[in-house]
Amino acid sequence: MTSKIHTILSIETSCDETAAAVVIDGHKVSSSVVSSQIPIHQRFGGVVPEIAARAHVEQILTVIESALNEAFGKNPQQKLQDSVDAIAVTSSPGLVGSLLVGVNTARTLARVFDKPLIPVNHTLGHVYSNFIGHTPNFPFLTLVASGGHTDLILSKSHGSHQVIGRTRDDAAGEAFDKAAQILGLSYPGGPAIGKVAVNGSGSAYPLPRAMMHQDNLDFSFSGLKTALLILVEDLKASGKNIESLVPNLAASFQQAVIDSLIDRTIKAARITGVEQINLAGGVAANLALRDALEQKTKADHLQFHVPNLEYCTDNAAMIGAAAYYATLEKRDFNWYNVNVEREPKLCL
Numbered sequence: 001m002t003s004k005i006h007t008i009l010s011i012e013t014s015c016d017e018t019a020a021a022v023v024i025d026g027h028k029v030s031s032s033v034v035s036s037q038i039p040i041h042q043r044f045g046g047v048v049p050e051i052a053a054r055a056h057v058e059q060i061l062t063v064i065e066s067a068l069n070e071a072f073g074k075n076p077q078q079k080l081q082d083s084v085d086a087i088a089v090t091s092s093p094g095l096v097g098s099l100l101v102g103v104n105t106a107r108t109l110a111r112v113f114d115k116p117l118i119p120v121n122h123t124l125g126h127v128y129s130n131f132i133g134h135t136p137n138f139p140f141l142t143l144v145a146s147g148g149h150t151d152l153i154l155s156k157s158h159g160s161h162q163v164i165g166r167t168r169d170d171a172a173g174e175a176f177d178k179a180a181q182i183l184g185l186s187y188p189g190g191p192a193i194g195k196v197a198v199n200g201s202g203s204a205y206p207l208p209r210a211m212m213h214q215d216n217l218d219f220s221f222s223g224l225k226t227a228l229l230i231l232v233e234d235l236k237a238s239g240k241n242i243e244s245l246v247p248n249l250a251a252s253f254q255q256a257v258i259d260s261l262i263d264r265t266i267k268a269a270r271i272t273g274v275e276q277i278n279l280a281g282g283v284a285a286n287l288a289l290r291d292a293l294e295q296k297t298k299a300d301h302l303q304f305h306v307p308n309l310e311y312c313t314d315n316a317a318m319i320g321a322a323a324y325y326a327t328l329e330k331r332d333f334n335w336y337n338v339n340v341e342r343e344p345k346l347c348l
């Protein structure tokens, strides 16, 4: 079935970024605007759901208008009417109050401007971040490592995506955020740890790599976080100055996460026979992980792809990309069928 939808206005508000984008044919980004709430949540050391929802309400219309202006120039209202074929929005999973802001804004725009409205699963959005400026061949595996998820997803076609491994407890990004708190670093923890780890050694402290010898493709990061906490407490009790040890502690923690992520991903490729590995999600912005997975896949004669940094952390362009491919599978996208999903489904 050929789709008549080419230009999509997409909206993402599942966590702490208010984002909108204009994406053409699923791979060409005309504009991608992200308003981050990091400065608002930083003093709490994590995202406060009520404050996040409120900030989305304050930002959403300005962010959408900026995305339309950037893509088309002046007169966003007219451009939305004339040049946008459909609207897409993240409908799950995420913080319910935050999702509701994006979904209700999108429903209203779709109703007023009489456009199809395409609901998109956020995790699948991360999978499709690898379609921006690039076309992966099926089948492929995606390691989605973010603040809320650590999933290994096997994609056989635009209509077939299966989670074949997932975290049993904390997500990789969540582990970075908690480790940063233990080390006295700022929120979000991933970028903070990545920065100081550059000056440390990944083998300075022996930290656990859970699940590596188990007969499945799952991850676990809560034991690693506890091991880091105990190590730091022991070092403090023996009179050590923690501040001077932070680069080595951060690098050792980061290396343990990277080793776990790579081990499962390569094992998944071996088991499924899939040769294309994609990396996605906020943790994919980690330069050491990008480098290490690139090296490992090269050594194992596998193909590797990772999006530009701006499309790893939450953004709306990936939602527009996923939505476009959804239109190749399905035709009927009415605003009144779109709501925040109570039970997220990994499908288009």
Ligand code: KG4
Pocket (backbone or CB within 6 Å): 015, 145, 146, 147, 148, 149, 172, 173, 174, 176, 177, 188, 189, 190, 191, 194, 281, 282, 283, 284, 285, 286, 287, 312, 313, 314
């Ligand atoms: O995908 P994302 O923006 O939001 C979710 O869907 O959760 O991911 C955010 C997570 C945070 O936990 C953050 O610490 C982590 O991604 N992150 C990183 C880096 N940049 C963001 N983790 C490791 N290294 C980074 N450079």
Ligand code: ZN
Pocket (backbone or CB within 6 Å): 122, 126, 146, 147, 281, 282, 313, 314
């Ligand atoms: Zn995300």
